Amino acid sequence: MGITFRKETFRDDFTFKNSPEHIRRFPFPFHEDAYMYAVNIEPHVVGTKGSVLENLIDVDEHYVAEMQDRALVLAEDPLRCQSLPHMTLAGWDLLELLMEQQALGYPEHFTLTRNGDRWRWINRPLGIDDTFTFGDTSTLPYGPMEYITRQSQGDFCILDQRDGNLWMDAGMVTTQADWSLDFDIGMNFFEWHAPVPLAHEKGIFTRALKFLTNIQQGKPARRLNWTMTINPRLDTSPENYHKWGPDRTTVTPENVGDKVHLRVELQSFWRLPRSNGIVFPIRCYLIKMDELVTQPKWARRLHRVIRDLPDELATYKGLTRFRPTLVEWLSKLDDGSATSPGFGPD
Amino acid sequence: MSTGTTKLDVVVSDVVPVNDLVTRFHFRRRDGELLPTFSGGAHVVVEMRDGERTRLNPYSLMGSPLDTREYTISVRRDDVGRGGSLFMHRSVKPGLEMVISYPVNLFSLDLRAKKHLMLAGGIGITPFMAQTAQLAGEGGNFELHYTCRTASLGTYADVLRERYDRRIRLYHDDREERIELDRLLSTQPLGTHLYVCGPAGMINWVRDRAASLGWPSEAVHFEHFAAPQPGLPFDVTLAVSGKTIRVGEQQSLLEAIEAAGVDPPYLCRGGVCGQCETNVISHDGKFIHNDHWLSEEEHRSGCKIMPCVSRFEGRSLVLER
Ligand code: FES
Numbered sequence: 001m002g003i004t005f006r007k008e009t010f011r012d013d014f015t016f017k018n019s020p021e022h023i024r025r026f027p028f029p030f031h032e033d034a035y036m037y038a039v040n041i042e043p044h045v046v047g048t049k050g051s052v053l054e055n056l057i058d059v060d061e062h063y064v065a066e067m068q069d070r071a072l073v074l075a076e077d078p079l080r081c082q083s084l085p086h087m088t089l090a091g092w093d094l095l096e097l098l099m100e101q102q103a104l105g106y107p108e109h110f111t112l113t114r115n116g117d118r119w120r121w122i123n124r125p126l127g128i129d130d131t132f133t134f135g136d137t138s139t140l141p142y143g144p145m146e147y148i149t150r151q152s153q154g155d156f157c158i159l160d161q162r163d164g165n166l167w168m169d170a171g172m173v174t175t176q177a178d179w180s181l182d183f184d185i186g187m188n189f190f191e192w193h194a195p196v197p198l199a200h201e202k203g204i205f206t207r208a209l210k211f212l213t214n215i216q217q218g219k220p221a222r223r224l225n226w227t228m229t230i231n232p233r234l235d236t237s238p239e240n241y242h243k244w245g246p247d248r249t250t251v252t253p254e255n256v257g258d259k260v261h262l263r264v265e266l267q268s269f270w271r272l273p274r275s276n277g278i279v280f281p282i283r284c285y286l287i288k289m290d291e292l293v294t295q296p297k298w299a300r301r302l303h304r305v306i307r308d309l310p311d312e313l314a315t316y317k318g319l320t321r322f323r324p325t326l327v328e329w330l331s332k333l334d335d336g337s338a339t340s341p342g343f344g345p346d
Numbered sequence: 347m348s349t350g351t352t353k354l355d356v357v358v359s360d361v362v363p364v365n366d367l368v369t370r371f372h373f374r375r376r377d378g379e380l381l382p383t384f385s386g387g388a389h390v391v392v393e394m395r396d397g398e399r400t401r402l403n404p405y406s407l408m409g410s411p412l413d414t415r416e417y418t419i420s421v422r423r424d425d426v427g428r429g430g431s432l433f434m435h436r437s438v439k440p441g442l443e444m445v446i447s448y449p450v451n452l453f454s455l456d457l458r459a460k461k462h463l464m465l466a467g468g469i470g471i472t473p474f475m476a477q478t479a480q481l482a483g484e485g486g487n488f489e490l491h492y493t494c495r496t497a498s499l500g501t502y503a504d505v506l507r508e509r510y511d512r513r514i515r516l517y518h519d520d521r522e523e524r525i526e527l528d529r530l531l532s533t534q535p536l537g538t539h540l541y542v543c544g545p546a547g548m549i550n551w552v553r554d555r556a557a558s559l560g561w562p563s564e565a566v567h568f569e570h571f572a573a574p575q576p577g578l579p580f581d582v583t584l585a586v587s588g589k590t591i592r593v594g595e596q597q598s599l600l601e602a603i604e605a606a607g608v609d610p611p612y613l614c615r616g617g618v619c620g621q622c623e624t625n626v627i628s629h630d631g632k633f634i635h636n637d638h639w640l641s642e643e644e645h646r647s648g649c650k651i652m653p654c655v656s657r658f659e660g661r662s663l664v665l666e667r
Contacts, residue, residue: 086457089484096383162456163564214613214621217382218352218448273383274411276454 002108005064005125011072016232018291022061026287027052027264028295028343029224033304035313041211044220044268052266055105056220057098058283059153064125066153066175066234073174073235074150079182080237081146083158083170090158090170091145092135093272094279098148123151145170154266154283157181161213161276165189169277175234175284177227177263178318183238215271215278222268227317228326229263232286251322256329257290260322262302289326293333295345300337303330352448354381354390358440359416368469368501369435370408373417373446381414386477387453387569390417391615393445396433400604403430404615406472406569407449408502410479417446420501422469428576428596450613453543453569455480460537462488465525465552467544471501473569474543478510491525493517493544527552531559543569570618570638574598577634577657584608584667585627599653608667610653617655624651624665631660 008015018026047053052060073080083091099121103112111122120131128151132139140147149156149172158170165188173181184192189209215221229236230247251259266283293299306319307327314320340346360372375381384407394401405419421434438444453473455462462481464474474490481488490513494500497518506514517523531540540561542552549568556566576596583590584603593602600622603610613619617637626649635645637652644650651658651665 084458089457160457161454210620214619216352216448216450216613217384273449274385275457276385276388276451 003059003061003063003106006061008062008065010065010069010232010234014231014233016062016065016286018287019061020294021050023287023291023294024345025051026292027224027266027285028262028292028298028345029226029264030301030305031341031343033301033339034308035305041208041221041223041269044222044270052283052285055101056268057101057105057152057281058266059102059106059109063153067126067151069234070150070172070174077239080174081149081172082181082185083143083145084186087145087158087160087170087275087277088137088143090160090272090275090277090279091143093274093277094156094158095144095148096134097270097272097279098152102152126151145172152281154281157280157282158272159189159278159280161278164213166209166212166278168192174237176237176282177229177265177284178236178238178241180238212269212278215269217271217273220268220270222266225265225267227263227265228319229261229286230259230322232261232288234284234286248318248321251325253325253329256322256326257293258288260289260326261286262289262292289329293330296333297339297346299330299333300335301339303327303334306330353445354448356381356417356444356446358438358442358444361438361440364420364501365499367499368420368422370418370420371434371438373419373444374415376443381417382448383414384411384449384476385451385454386411386480387455387473388449388451388476389453389473389614390419390449391447391612392419392434394430394433394438396429396437401428401430401433402601402604402612402615403434406453406476408472408475410483411476412479412483420469420472422501424573427573450619452614452619453541453567455541456539456565456567458537459539459565460487461535461539462486463530463534463538463540464488464490465540465542465544465548466490466492467542467548468494468499469501470542470544470548470569471506472543474541475502475506477541478506478513482510489513489515491515491517491530493519493523493525493548495519527555528559531556531561539565539567541567541569546570570616573616574600574655575634575636575657578659580631580658580660580663582658583662583664585664586667593657599651599656599658603653603667610667612654615654617652620652622652622654624653624667625649626651627664627666629658629660629663631658631663633658 010016044056052058099112102110109124113120117134119134122129137143155173155175156171157168159166160169167188168184171181193205233244236244264285268281270279272279314323355376356373357376358371359374362370364370389404389406391402391404407417408420409418421431423435424431455477466474471492478488503516517525540556542549549570553566579595580593587608589606591602591606593599611621613621617639620639629648634657636655639652640650
């Protein structure tokens with residue numbers, strides 16, 4: 001069996017695509033015909049076979065191409081990966097977590113063998129076979145966090161927990177929706193959330209922080225977030241705004257289906273055992289409108305959600321420029337009939 | 347009690363008397379696998395099936411986090427307490443199958459510290475056993491000051507002395523030795539973090555002195571597992587589940603809620619983690635808030651209670667549970 005990894009790009013000629021099976025497993029984030037900001041956190045447990053939740057750390061057909069794109073981003077800008085000195089132990093925690101989960105979910109692609117502190121890691125899709133001493137940084141080509149996150153899809157923020165707060169003290173962030181690790185590093189939970197509108201009415205963040213600081217070992221949690229991106233770019237960082245910002249003016253009625261992408265982030269939250277830190281893997285899934293509307297339920301629902309989105313949220317998510325064109329295009333696929341409850345396609 | 351923590355099925359692999367008051371218990375996983383990794387300062391909640399009653403007590407893990415073949419805890423016998431420690435001493439024998447929670451750490455090391463200064467009183471030594479083992483493995487810089495009543499009640503003092511030599515200072519009450527706290531606190535290098543675990547009086551003393559000597563509160567860490575205090579029985583109505591229950595003299599409100607078949611969340615059962623926070627719908631009477639979680643303002647408001655340690659005296663109390 002095994003996954004057939006696609007050869008594709010997330011820049012320049014944008015050859016990124018989802019196979020038909022991958023369209024059906026896309027984590028569509030709207031369970032009803034409207035969207036409201038909410039702290040929608042739930043336990044991160046294994047879900048239906050074939051869905052992105054079949055394993056707690058998901059590896060899919062875009063794996064190899066995403067890892068190549070990450071290497072390109074890092075070559076241009078090494079500050080996308082940073083770890084303050086006290087976070088090395090948390091990096092080892094993360095290495096263990098990702099190696100264990102990837103090997104568990106995809107034994108045909110990854111193998112972890114432990115012999116006391118001597119570990120061997122085989123990553124077949126990327127052609128890696130390394131033996132190293134767990135806990136000894138000098139036995140790996142990079143620090144433990146960088147080593148393993150160059151081999152794992154999604155961004156990773158590692159948070160230190162102190163004084164009843166969480167501090168963004170390490171991370172690998174190359175596929176983000178317009179925020180910057182280099183700007184946020186060293187900030188606490190309230191500081192890095194300061195720009196979110198509507199949400200800081202008192203209470204939401206305090207409650208979210210209480211929840212997160214209580215995340216326990218063996219009981220990860222998750223939530224979905226979404227935005228839209230023009231062209232299948234993984235790297236929409238503030239540093240590269242000059243590259244992707246102008247894309248938003250290029251949407252026309254003719255190219256909506258190909259250019260506009262729904263970008264869904266599956267964020268999970270895990271307690272790390274040795275360091276007592278918390279890691280947020282932020283896994284990004286992209287789907288272009290032409291692919292999404294192959295599922296009629298999603299087409300109808302997305303039309304209603306985008307049409308009725310409050311203006312502040314549309315602005316925050318950067319949709320303002322192309323929203324009218326998108327809504328007009330989607331409206332032709334909405335016959336007004338009811339949508340079934342739940343996220344999945346019909 | 348699924349809403350608390352994830353559970354581990356273990357078997358008691360050894361029970362070792364340490365001195366007149368303290369006994370050590372060793373647990374292994376029933377399936378023979380390794381136990382989850384943990385960090386120094388973590389505790390587990392041990393479930394004790396004592397006849398009709400289930401007691402749940404938190405105990406610090408005291409083994410080395412580098413070795414997870416077994417977990418060890420040390421329990422000090424409290425003859426006038428609510429009975430958990432007596433149950434451990436009398437009824438828990440090697441071979442007994444028990445259930446414990448996953449480790450939870452509410453007293454973790456600040457890994458930015460240049461130096462870790464640790465103060466322990468009595469059985470408060472247990473979290474430091476794991477923390478010193480962790481730091482020793484990483485070449486960390488620590489110093490531990492340990493006060494106990496007499497040399498023979500200096501639980502693990504000999505072990506620590508042997509392992510860490512001059513990094514351990516001992517103080518015996520019967521010899522009137524006392525930590526020279528002010529001098530100690532005012533001669534530490536910049537970047538030192540202070541950790542204290544012991545009786546409430548000691549914790550308060552250390553925190554007060556540190557504050558008045560200008561230590562930033564972020565550099566002062568304490569482990570304060572207030573065991574639930576006994577008190578007058580009282581009645582509570584649980585609005586969501588529609589039950590009215592009585593909280594006995596020796597029972598905590600949380601235990602009474604659990605005994606009624608409601609499954610409230612908890613982590614520490616000691617008033618520090620915030621997990622059991624519950625809204626008060628109405629009350630006529632006075633709260634005895636024993637927790638360290640709610641702010642003073644929240645205590646005065648009468649809108650919230652931490653059922654793991656807090657009590658009530660009065661005519662009626664309705665909670666949102
Ligand atoms: S269980 Fe931790 S405060 Fe009540």
